[in-house]
Amino acid sequence: MSEYKPKLVCFSCKFSWGYLTDEETISSTTENWVPVICTGKIDATHMLDAFRSGADGVLILGCPEGDCHYQDGNYEAKKRVHLIRRLLESVGIEGERIRIELSLDPEGTRIPDLVEEMRNELARLGPPKSILAAEEAPQETARARGGK
Amino acid sequence: MWKTEAKGVAHVETAVRQCLPPCQIKCPINEDIQRTNVLISLLPRDADSAREGTLDIGDYLYEKNPFFNICGYICGICELECNYLKKGGAIRRRLLKRFLSDAYTDHLAELKGFQAVKNGEKVAVVGGGPGGLMCAYHLGKRGYEVTVIEAFDRLGGALWLVPDYRLPKDLLQLTLDTLVRVAGIEVRYNSRVGTEELPLEHLKNQGYKAVFLATGLPAPRVLTFERQVLEGQDLAGVMYGHTYLYEVSHNNIALDYFRGKKVIVTGGGNVAFDVARSARRHGAEVTVVSLEREDKDHRDGIPADEEEVRGAWEEGIRILYSRGVRKIIGENGQFKGINCPLCVSVFDEEGFNPRFDCEDCVDLEGDVLIITVGQSPDVSLLQKEGLLDEHGRFDIDHLTLQITNKPWVFVGGDVRRVGFMVEAMGEGLMAAESIDRYLSGVDMREGRRRDYEGYQIPMRRDYKREPEVPWMPPEDRMHFRMFEQGFTLDEAIEEARRCVTCGPCLSCKACVSIGFQKSLSPVEVDTARCSGCGHCVYACNYYSAHLITSGGKITSETDMFRCKSCGMCVVACPSEARRMVDDDTAERIGSVYTSLA
Numbered sequence: 001m002s003e004y005k006p007k008l009v010c011f012s013c014k015f016s017w018g019y020l021t022d023e024e025t026i027s028s029t030t031e032n033w034v035p036v037i038c039t040g041k042i043d044a045t046h047m048l049d050a051f052r053s054g055a056d057g058v059l060i061l062g063c064p065e066g067d068c069h070y071q072d073g074n075y076e077a078k079k080r081v082h083l084i085r086r087l088l089e090s091v092g093i094e095g096e097r098i099r100i101e102l103s104l105d106p107e108g109t110r111i112p113d114l115v116e117e118m119r120n121e122l123a124r125l126g127p128p129k130s131i132l133a134a135e136e137a138p139q140e141t142a143r144a145r146g147g148k
Numbered sequence: 149m150w151k152t153e154a155k156g157v158a159h160v161e162t163a164v165r166q167c168l169p170p171c172q173i174k175c176p177i178n179e180d181i182q183r184t185n186v187l188i189s190l191l192p193r194d195a196d197s198a199r200e201g202t203l204d205i206g207d208y209l210y211e212k213n214p215f216f217n218i219c220g221y222i223c224g225i226c227e228l229e230c231n232y233l234k235k236g237g238a239i240r241r242r243l244l245k246r247f248l249s250d251a252y253t254d255h256l257a258e259l260k261g262f263q264a265v266k267n268g269e270k271v272a273v274v275g276g277g278p279g280g281l282m283c284a285y286h287l288g289k290r291g292y293e294v295t296v297i298e299a300f301d302r303l304g305g306a307l308w309l310v311p312d313y314r315l316p317k318d319l320l321q322l323t324l325d326t327l328v329r330v331a332g333i334e335v336r337y338n339s340r341v342g343t344e345e346l347p348l349e350h351l352k353n354q355g356y357k358a359v360f361l362a363t364g365l366p367a368p369r370v371l372t373f374e375r376q377v378l379e380g381q382d383l384a385g386v387m388y389g390h391t392y393l394y395e396v397s398h399n400n401i402a403l404d405y406f407r408g409k410k411v412i413v414t415g416g417g418n419v420a421f422d423v424a425r426s427a428r429r430h431g432a433e434v435t436v437v438s439l440e441r442e443d444k445d446h447r448d449g450i451p452a453d454e455e456e457v458r459g460a461w462e463e464g465i466r467i468l469y470s471r472g473v474r475k476i477i478g479e480n481g482q483f484k485g486i487n488c489p490l491c492v493s494v495f496d497e498e499g500f501n502p503r504f505d506c507e508d509c510v511d512l513e514g515d516v517l518i519i520t521v522g523q524s525p526d527v528s529l530l531q532k533e534g535l536l537d538e539h540g541r542f543d544i545d546h547l548t549l550q551i552t553n554k555p556w557v558f559v560g561g562d563v564r565r566v567g568f569m570v571e572a573m574g575e576g577l578m579a580a581e582s583i584d585r586y587l588s589g590v591d592m593r594e595g596r597r598r599d600y601e602g603y604q605i606p607m608r609r610d611y612k613r614e615p616e617v618p619w620m621p622p623e624d625r626m627h628f629r630m631f632e633q634g635f636t637l638d639e640a641i642e643e644a645r646r647c648v649t650c651g652p653c654l655s656c657k658a659c660v661s662i663g664f665q666k667s668l669s670p671v672e673v674d675t676a677r678c679s680g681c682g683h684c685v686y687a688c689n690y691y692s693a694h695l696i697t698s699g700g701k702i703t704s705e706t707d708m709f710r711c712k713s714c715g716m717c718v719v720a721c722p723s724e725a726r727r728m729v730d731d732d733t734a735e736r737i738g739s740v741y742t743s744l745a
Contacts, residue, residue: 007744014664020192032740036733037664041715046737053741066610067645069186070714071689075609106193 006122012061015069018108029112040073051131060100163599169651170602171226176574186658189644206252214327217249231605237614247640256326264291272356277305279362279561282576288331309393312628342529362561365523380476385483389423389520407431415520416440421456435466448494485513548582607689669728671706677725678703687720
């Protein structure tokens with residue numbers, strides 16, 4: 001168990017996180033980091049696909065409340081994370097495996113810290129139940145979609 | 149190429165549809181407000197790191213507007229149309245620009261002159277105010293040899309009449325000097341066009357192929373009542389606001405000049421308030437008598453800016469609204485007071501046509517009367533040069549500013565229509581384009597008419613209140629130094645972040661220039677997949693996605709002029725009918741996911 005290293009995908013909004021630092025620098029310290037133009041653009045299927053592809057957790061870093069360049073993409077993402085958590089829990093996967101943080105960090109110095117922090121939590125949780133196995137179960141799993 | 153004939157046939161050009169944020173439509177030079185707001189919002193938070201970016205934004209603005217650092221002090225008409233106005237207060241664009249200005253001022257001396265190849269054509273600009281200089285700057289940029297012919301010993305025109313507490317004189321001087329240097333303009337001071345020595349036609353003989361006449365409004369308008377010039381304007385103690393401000397600008401008036409005096413200022417415009425607040429600083433007890441009403445939203449509302457009225461009120465200036473002047477009372481050649489009837493209406497369908505109720509009159513005593521009811525052009529010059537028609541108006545094409553019977557003469561700025569500084573600048577810009585077209589033999593009007601389309605405020609949950617801008621308390625600001633504090637870097641970033649960027653992406657592209665996006669990806673709808681459910685309409689905050697019926701089927705569509713390429717409609721679509729063309733986000737996510745395995 002001590003060998004278990006959780007894999008984490010981190011999405012971050014370009015308008016609030018790390019825009020003053022070039023992407024290579026952040027990528028070099030943060031594995032599996034995907035900067036996006038707006039967290040509202042992260043589809044629910046993107047979130048679920050992370051788990052399907054073998055991620056142990058997803059971290060989303062969005063703009064502070066009331067600061068979204070596209071008006072309310074951060075709220076949309078927050079809502080979507082909430083729904084995905086419920087969905088994961090319904091198939092027996094811990095909801096804490098997906099997290100959203102709405103804040104501002106132009107230099108992006110907190111990105112590796114937040115990733116590390118979440119990775120430690122995931123290590124404590126241990127490997128997740130396979131989402132693929134859960135999906136193969138006969139019951140209908142509604143396709144989680146965003147929308148207001 | 150050299151065109152001498154105006155087109156004989158009058159025709160109406162089709163207007164070009166141009167979508168802009170409302171602030172940029174309001175701005176007569178359509179400054180890139182949204183774009184530069186976004187760029188400010190992304191500046192680093194520490195002053196040293198922010199410096200380079202701030203200067204870059206300044207360079208960008210300077211390219212079009214060599215007066216931008218002055219606008220940051222005295223303009224801000226864009227704020228009047230800001231969509232945020234009714235949601236918590238307009239974005240304080242003027243102060244954002246003042247912030248840029250304060251960082252940029254030291255940089256002005258380092259600006260390099262235009263490298264444009266001179267095309268050998270000479271153009272004369274008559275009048276060195278904001279309109280004339282704007283025209284000269286843009287012609288200089290295009291390679292013309294421009295001479296500015298200025299009647300006085302300094303450039304800047306009416307800008308000098310703005311008191312120091314609103315616009316520091318050293319900043320103004322530096323701005324003017326820089327403009328002349330950068331644009332490579334020749335200036336002839338103390339020479340008046342239209343005099344015996346220098347009639348307009350002489351300029352032609354001197355080799356100038358075109359002339360832009362921007363002589364402004366150098367003469368004060370006299371006080372009238374029911375279309376009759378009021379007697380008593382020659383009494384001792386009666387003066388014109390323009391004259392007073394001129395003397396103030398030359399530091400000819402001691403700070404206690406009006407101490408113990410009662411000064412009455414007639415007028416309700418910004419200039420009247422400049423006069424009143426200057427007189428207050430010179431020690432006077434001041435009353436402003438304004439024809440207009442207090443309610444600015446009313447047709448007859450006071451034209452002065454709200455900040456001016458508030459400032460004056462704070463400084464203890466009494467404002468009498470809806471009062472005219474029927475009589476100037478004098479005694480032994482000395483001014484004693486005025487008789488003020490109630491003004492019941494200022495404008496009617498015809499325009500300015502004040503009506504009074506003379507039953508309701510008040511007498512106002514005073515030692516000094518400063519008349520500030522507007523300015524007039526030098527009509528004799530215009531008449532002598534044959535620029536006016538039989539109604540005393542310019543016979544001019546309002547789209548090109550070209551005089552009909554003198555196609556080599558263009559007229560603009562206050563002399564054509566009184567307005568704000570930036571309106572004169574706008575006309576200078578128009579004239580530069582016209583003169584360039586005229587001298588290159590290009591169609592004068594084609595593609596110049598614009599049908600502007602504004603944008604409403606996007607759907608949003610949170611609105612933030614406008615920031616408090618600290619002013620020195622009234623008792624501490626009885627001097628001519630600035631009393632308004634500009635934004636700090638943090639405050640500027642916060643305010644720029646507040647801008648909801650309601651305008652289109654096409655005129656902004658700030659995200660592309662800073663590398664957030666490679667391009668603006670258009671949204672494409674696969675009509676075969678689209679079920680017309682309307683989720684996208686609901687998801688779009690910009691009223692861009694909408695439903696249409698075609699061939700009996702309801703499908704969705706996206707108005708590309710309004711679309712912001714945020715991708716929220718794509719995410720909201722339950723049938724994967726929407727996608728963003730040339731957007732690599734999904735691929736990027738895909739490659740990360742592949743690496744997880």
